[in-house]
Amino acid sequence: MIPKSQRRSPCPVACALDILGDKWTLLVIRDLFLGKHHFDEFRASPEGIATSTLSARLAWLTSLGLIRRTGHATDRRRIAYALTERGISLNSLLTETARWGLENIPGTKVMPGGAVSIRAAIKTQPQPKR
Amino acid sequence: MIPKSQRRSPCPVACALDILGDKWTLLVIRDLFLGKHHFDEFRASPEGIATSTLSARLAWLTSLGLIRRTGHATDRRRIAYALTERGISLNSLLTETARWGLENIPGTKVMPGGAVSIRAAIKTQPQPKR
DNA sequence: CAGTATCCTGAAAGATACTG
DNA sequence: CAGTATCTTTCAGGATACTG
Numbered sequence: 325m326i327p328k329s330q331r332r333s334p335c336p337v338a339c340a341l342d343i344l345g346d347k348w349t350l351l352v353i354r355d356l357f358l359g360k361h362h363f364d365e366f367r368a369s370p371e372g373i374a375t376s377t378l379s380a381r382l383a384w385l386t387s388l389g390l391i392r393r394t395g396h397a398t399d400r401r402r403i404a405y406a407l408t409e410r411g412i413s414l415n416s417l418l419t420e421t422a423r424w425g426l427e428n429i430p431g432t433k434v435m436p437g438g439a440v441s442i443r444a445a446i447k448t449q450p451q452p453k454r
Numbered sequence: 455m456i457p458k459s460q461r462r463s464p465c466p467v468a469c470a471l472d473i474l475g476d477k478w479t480l481l482v483i484r485d486l487f488l489g490k491h492h493f494d495e496f497r498a499s500p501e502g503i504a505t506s507t508l509s510a511r512l513a514w515l516t517s518l519g520l521i522r523r524t525g526h527a528t529d530r531r532r533i534a535y536a537l538t539e540r541g542i543s544l545n546s547l548l549t550e551t552a553r554w555g556l557e558n559i560p561g562t563k564v565m566p567g568g569a570v571s572i573r574a575a576i577k578t579q580p581q582p583k584r
Numbered sequence: 585c586a587g588t589a590t591c592c593t594g595a596a597a598g599a600t601a602c603t604g
Numbered sequence: 605c606a607g608t609a610t611c612t613t614t615c616a617g618g619a620t621a622c623t624g
Contacts, residue, residue, distance in 0.1 A: 328561050333500040336555030336562040337484050337548065343559070344551075345477040346596085354467050363606045370463040374598050379607060401605045413558060418467065420550045421474075425466030428543060429473070431458050432466040476616085493586045504618050509587060531585045589622075596616090602609075 325388060343388065344414075348373060350421065352381050353407075353414055356391065358435070359444035361404040370435070390414070394450050404450030412445060455518060473518065474544075478503055480551065482511050483537075483544055486521065488565070489574035491534040500565070520544070524580050534580030542575060 332338050344350055351373070355366050366378055373381075382405060385391045390411040394404045407414075425432050462468050474480055481503070485496050496508055503511075512535060515521045520541040524534045537544075555562050 325559065331561075332502070333565075334561060334563050335481075335484075335500070335565050336552045336559065338481060338501050338555075339559045339562045340551050340555035341477050341480060345475065345480070347471050347475040348597090350471060350475070351465075351468060354465075367606095370465070371468055372462070372598095375607070376599095376609085377597060380596090382607095403606065410558060414554065417547075417550045417554050420547045421470050422466045424544065424547050425468075425470035428540060429455065429466065429469045431461075431464060432469045433464050435463075435465050478617090497586095502618095505587070506589085506619095507617055510616090512587095533586060585624100587623085590620085591618105592620105593618085594616095596614085598611100598613080600610085600612105603607085604605100 344417075348377055348381055349385065350414075350418060352378070352385065353390070353411065353418060354422075356405065356407050356411065357415065357418060357445040359448040361406060361448070361450040363403070385411070406450050407445050415445075474547075478507055478511055479515065480544075480548060482508070482515065483520070483541065483548060484552075486535065486537050486541065487545065487548060487575040489578040491536060491578070491580040493533070515541070536580050537575050545575075 326339070326342050328334075331342065351369065351371055352366055355369055360366060360369075363378065363382075366382075367373060367375065382391070382393075386393055386405075388410075389408055391405050392408050394406055395402075422434070426434070456469070456472055458464075461472065478501075481499065481501055482496055485499055490496060490499075493508065493512075496512075497503060497505065512521070512523075516523055516535075518540075519538055521535050522538050524536055525532075552564070556564070
């Protein structure tokens with residue numbers, strides 16, 4: 325969490341933006357709500373995030389306690405990410421963002437794979453790839 | 455509006471972030487919902503936005519049709535900004551952002567001046583300064 | 585009051601290559 | 605598969621000064 329001393333103000337909007345206010349963070353969250361769990365799945369999203377950027381975001385969100393890493397002791401190929409309770413609390417904010425975009429930006433549409441779904445995030449177990 | 459050709463994807467979340475995904479834009483929107491209308495009022499907000507940044511954001515939001523400039527023909531001191539219908543449609547997104555910050559970031563609190571209020575934005579008439 | 589005009593710097597991000 | 609390591613570039617944003 326960002327220490328109070330270096331926050332721009334105590335405003336909850338400003339503080340939320342210090343965490344989520346960029347072009348990538350919420351997209352990673354979106355992917356988790358869509359049921360994605362693996363590095364290469366995030367990377368394969370159509371927006372085309374760079375590996376260095378993705379790596380930084382995953383570490384950032386982990387440090388904030390919004391996601392957690394479900395590593396595997398011996399097999400690095402089974403590393404996965406999942407939303408924590410706190411991460412799941414972003415559901416309505418994310419949904420609201422999607423709704424606004426859908427209603428106000430012509431040409432937008434929900435991705436193949438379905439709408440942002442809290443159920444996908446909660447019920448999908450992080451699975452190692454076959 | 456950002457042309458489809460240069461969007462990262464058709465995802466409504468991604469497109470919304472291309473518009474709102476930075477640390478300043480939503481704060482200007484917030485100030486409008488708080489009933490502020492004038493350049494120096496935005497500037498005086500505790501986050502301390504630079505004049506060049508503020509100027510760019512006001513032009514940007516105006517070009518998107520989210521705010522409108524209610525200029526005065528002869529007196530530049532009476533220039534004011536107000537939310538358009540489309541800008542007002544950001545109310546629930548903004549409120550959701552504030553709610554999430556308030557519930558998940560310790561030490562945040564609504565600014566003196568009251569909670570983000572759609573009524574302040576709608577009912578307050580842009581008034582020239584005395 | 586409502587900006588514009590510069591100058592400048594750091595941080596963010598893209599591209600690419602490499603690794604256990 | 606899940607990253608790390610560089611390198612380079614861009615550009616958002618801060619500081620400051622000035623103006624009708």
